[in-house]
Amino acid sequence: MAEYQLYCFGESGNAYKAALTLELSGCDWDPIFVDYFNGEARSEAFHQINEMGEVPVMVHGDTTLSQSGVIQDYLIEQTGKFGGTSPKERREIWRWVLFDNHKLSSQAGVTRFLMNFIPEDKRPTEAIAFLQARLQSAYKTLNNHLTGREWMVGDALSVADISCCGYLYYPEEFGFNRADWPEIDAWLDRIAATPGWKHPYDLMKPAYPPQKS
């Protein structure tokens, strides 16, 4: 059994943040597939693992953690990687992880879900338009921040980058067009050029479309 286990599925950008941190840190880890679109995350059995009913969940010995930001913080402590070089940088990393959770990944995840993973006649078009407009503001903040920088914080890749990019490599449409945001576009290329980088669907098994169970 690998040292770390990660409950995840391919479509989850939040799980991708944990999986990519594990992978780039060189950790020995295995994915545990969660059959999300057949309702596994909402099951009583899964709620015993995570009362929030969400992936990712990481298990390391006696420690079970959820929330990608907590998992990333724990991995920084374990491996010493991707956590910045000073308390000031660490705070700045946290600031962007929280921005991502509050304004970027949270809204990108639900918008992509609504536009791709529910039947076309059930898609709430006004809510989708509203979320897409809110996301433009988040992309703008990110693009502005990256102007004149290679990485979100300091001079190296950190979990701030690995958090903010969580939903931005997926092929499914959700209103994010890389060509509209040249600084984000170049930064995504830089992250993807990091030795060991992998696309979400190469790290975690997709759960869509759901197989008959």
Place this chain on the structure above:
Amino acid sequence: MAEYQLYCFGESGNAYKAALTLELSGCDWDPIFVDYFNGEARSEAFHQINEMGEVPVMVHGDTTLSQSGVIQDYLIEQTGKFGGTSPKERREIWRWVLFDNHKLSSQAGVTRFLMNFIPEDKRPTEAIAFLQARLQSAYKTLNNHLTGREWMVGDALSVADISCCGYLYYPEEFGFNRADWPEIDAWLDRIAATPGWKHPYDLMKPAYPPQKS
């Protein structure tokens, strides 16, 4: 001048999290009013203070921080209060702060904004209904977690409580009814019974309705 300055306005539950942490920690702090509804947070001058264009922003000597979770973490370091009693509790606190940012305050804040602070004929009813439904799931997770507990983490008030309660004391309607969630209701009473607790509008000056500038 007080030791800490907090850029804030009364309606911001995110600012309230920082203000209440400062107040309950016994810090010497002053609010700096941000005239949000006249567009101050979107101004170029404010973007020089916080490129994310958001409150809260806290200034302490040479240190300027934004994101309520980062401010709370910094105050734990400064005062030793509300941060739990072990690394395990600290991680659990962070897990709920991230849950709050991802699923609770983020969605409660925007829903309340849309239902109260824009003209009635411009309110996107479908988006509001969508957000309200999503929030029910967050309230359920919170209510379930509080069953059989006094506080979110361990045996004492922590920034996990001060984060998750951020939008839940406001009088403006956004689809949250305390009576529907008895565990949340009792917990909000417990927090409010903490010596020194204050309501958001008693800690920070409201910005709505906007005064002609």
